[in-house]
Amino acid sequence: MGWNVSDLNDVLIHGDYLYSAMRDAGKINDCTDSFVQVAELPDTHTLNNCTFSIKYGQLLTGLFGISHYDEGLQGFAMSFDEAVKQAFQRFDACLVNMNHTICAVVRQGSWYAVIDPHSRHSDGTYAQYGKSVVTFYGSIESLLIHFKRLGASLNAKNRPFEVTGVEVNKCEQKSKCSFPFVSTTEHNEMKMNAGTDVCPQRSCIRGSFHQGHPRFNPNGGKQCAANSLIAIVMSKMKNVLQWTVSDLNDVLIHGDDLYSAMRDAGKIKDPIDQYIEVAELPDTHTLNNCTFSIKYGQLLTGLFGISGYDEGLQGFAMSFDEAVKQAFQRFDACLYSNKTIFA
CATH class of the missing domain: 3.90.70.120 (Cathepsin B; Chain A)
Structure with missing residues (x-):
């Protein structure tokens, strides 16, 4: 709930790195469009030097906009609303695949956040020239209303959907990454x-x-x-x-x-x-x-390429080499400017 634009940008950047790694390792089986299926996603992932274990729940599926199914499909297919509710009975996050577009939903407290990396309007519906969005909902009912609007904007009615619960935990051996x-x-x-x-x-x-x-x-x-x-x-x-x-x-x-x-x-x-x-x-x-x-530290300065200075400048100006050496005598990092070096 405390995210800003930078955090959402980071999602897309790191998500692209993960996709590239999966593609280069030959772990994407869709030979036509190269879309990643949820079943192909990794069960561990390292981000910002922390390793996380990832567990996926049962795939819940049906046709978007359809609530009732023939007897032969009952117990296998379900309504979209039922799938989301079942996912959040056991998990605090899920992946929603609607019309070949996947987004994440995360529950924090009584709020739900939809993290959608696709081109969207500010209300979360499809936009030809939009941006990625995070939209927030105070109840599961308002969350389901959002997906009804999104589904309509994607022409998803009568098309298959998938909802998969996700549990992510930080691996104990990496706890030092706090x-x-x-x-x-x-x-x-x-x-x-x-x-x-x-x-x-x-x-x-x-x-x-x-x-x-x-x-x-x-x-x-x-x-x-x-x-x-x-x-x-x-x-x-x-x-x-x-x-x-x-x-x-x-x-x-x-x-x-x-x-x-x-x-x-x-x-x-x-x-x-x-x-x-x-x-x-x-x-x-x-x-x-x-x-x-x-x-x-102290500002260390001089003229680049000049080693010797007039007596009046000695003690104030120094060679570039001397400035760097002095900086690293006391510090493990420094900032260099084409005007000055700061330790």
């Missing part, structure tokens, strides 16, 4: 809490997009300070040597969210280009429901 707060020392050091006794699987990871991509308009190309800070924060949650393309994409998505929040709050002082100065970055930040404290 991310700890960032600790600091008297030297303002941000300690790495992810182990470093691993080797990266590759020398470079390339994201699916860059910060100037049109998806980030109107912020595109201005978020480098916010993205860099998010990268440091995310390195506290998962060892950067184990990052994947998904993690790098998340840096840019959450960095853009931070930039937008700072812009909307009037915390960016640059009136022309709207670049963030490191001095404007926050000293606390919340990511994935964990709050981190952030402390910044």
